[in-house]
Amino acid sequence: MIIDCHGHYTTTPPQHEAWRQAQLDAKGNPGSESPVITDDEIRESLEAVQLRLQRERGTDMTIFSPRAGGMGHHLGNEEMNRQWSINCNNLIRRVCDLYPENFAPVCQLPQAPGVSPSNCIPELVRCVEEMGFIGCNLNPDPSGGYWTDPPVTDPWWYGFFEKLEELQVPAMIHVSQSCNPNFHFTGAHYINADTAVFMQLLKSDLFTRFPGLKLIIPHGGGAVPYHWGRYRGIARDMKRPEPAELMNGNLYFDTCVYHQPGIDLLAGVVPVDNILFASEMHGAVRCMDPDTGFFFDDTRRYVESNAALSPEDKEKIYWKNATKVFSRLRIPTAMEQ
Numbered sequence: 001m002i003i004d005c006h007g008h009y010t011t012t013p014p015q016h017e018a019w020r021q022a023q024l025d026a027k028g029n030p031g032s033e034s035p036v037i038t039d040d041e042i043r044e045s046l047e048a049v050q051l052r053l054q055r056e057r058g059t060d061m062t063i064f065s066p067r068a069g070g071m072g073h074h075l076g077n078e079e080m081n082r083q084w085s086i087n088c089n090n091l092i093r094r095v096c097d098l099y100p101e102n103f104a105p106v107c108q109l110p111q112a113p114g115v116s117p118s119n120c121i122p123e124l125v126r127c128v129e130e131m132g133f134i135g136c137n138l139n140p141d142p143s144g145g146y147w148t149d150p151p152v153t154d155p156w157w158y159g160f161f162e163k164l165e166e167l168q169v170p171a172m173i174h175v176s177q178s179c180n181p182n183f184h185f186t187g188a189h190y191i192n193a194d195t196a197v198f199m200q201l202l203k204s205d206l207f208t209r210f211p212g213l214k215l216i217i218p219h220g221g222g223a224v225p226y227h228w229g230r231y232r233g234i235a236r237d238m239k240r241p242e243p244a245e246l247m248n249g250n251l252y253f254d255t256c257v258y259h260q261p262g263i264d265l266l267a268g269v270v271p272v273d274n275i276l277f278a279s280e281m282h283g284a285v286r287c288m289d290p291d292t293g294f295f296f297d298d299t300r301r302y303v304e305s306n307a308a309l310s311p312e313d314k315e316k317i318y319w320k321n322a323t324k325v326f327s328r329l330r331i332p333t334a335m336e337q
């Protein structure tokens with residue numbers, strides 16, 4: 001079984017994002033609380049891409065969340081982002097109801113720069129307790145590239161982390177669009193955020209304070225695996241635990257690294273227990289690698305081709321670790337093997 005722990009609904013019917021644009025233009029709800037989208041339109045939007053790629057690539061289930069670039073926490077105010085998040089999350093729920101064996105739901109949060117993350121708790125609770133969501137995407141920089149809020153290890157975030165711990169749901173640390181022209185969003189802002197948050201965690205006691213908190217840093221952990229020795233050295237100099245000890249049962253990297261040497265490095269330095277299979281398809285990189293003839297985001301090939309990983313290691317990466325991190329995930333019995 002293969003669980004892809006990182007997929008976004010990047011192919012929504014057009015009226016979904018059109019509603020958001022109209023909301024931003026109107027600086028409030030544009031005459032309706034949500035657009036009308038039929039089940040057939042949802043089916044059409046998924047059959048051609050995500051479901052086809054799942055079949056072609058031999059993955060079973062995708063842990064599915066609203067489009068990360070679409071969260072746009074810097075664009076609306078708190079109330080606008082709340083309604084937008086409700087619409088996005090309700091749509092994800094409908095996807096998972098239509099395809100319960102293919103998708104499991106992760107929610108977007110109604111964050112806004114300068115607004116306490118604890119204000120997101122009602123939407124988190126609605127999603128998890130009322131609608132069966134199994135995780136959330138937490139934006140460490142709702143300003144969209146200007147980093148105006150405190151680090152994720154600051155007490156500013158504690159109330160929200162307490163709730164995550166209580167509900168036993170993980171958060172994927174995931175920024176949205178960049179409005180800072182210095183940072184291209186998928187090429188720089190994403191990787192910067194992954195790396196920056198890892199360093200924030202390395203110098204903090206966050207996981208001592210919240211021992212049940214589980215965070216996922218996507219995109220292979222940003223630049224961290226490549227600079228693993230640097231982080232080990234910084235940790236030792238600061239009399240902090242080594243990175244592997246920090247990660248332990250709290251921090252995970254995914255496999256959204258789009259070439260073989262990158263996956264080989266990730267699997268070579270990061271403990272196998274802390275790696276979750278993911279592809280982020282259909283997302284940041286959509287083209288084919290002319291050197292291999294395969295799509296860059298076909299990440300299963302890289303895991304398969306890694307000779308250093310044992311079959312047991314691969315099982316952990318493909319699904320066993322995911323079931324520990326997403327403890328609310330219920331796998332259809334037919335898929336268990």
Ligand SMILES: [Zn+2]
Pocket residue numbers: 006008068174218280283
């Ligand atoms: Zn993503």
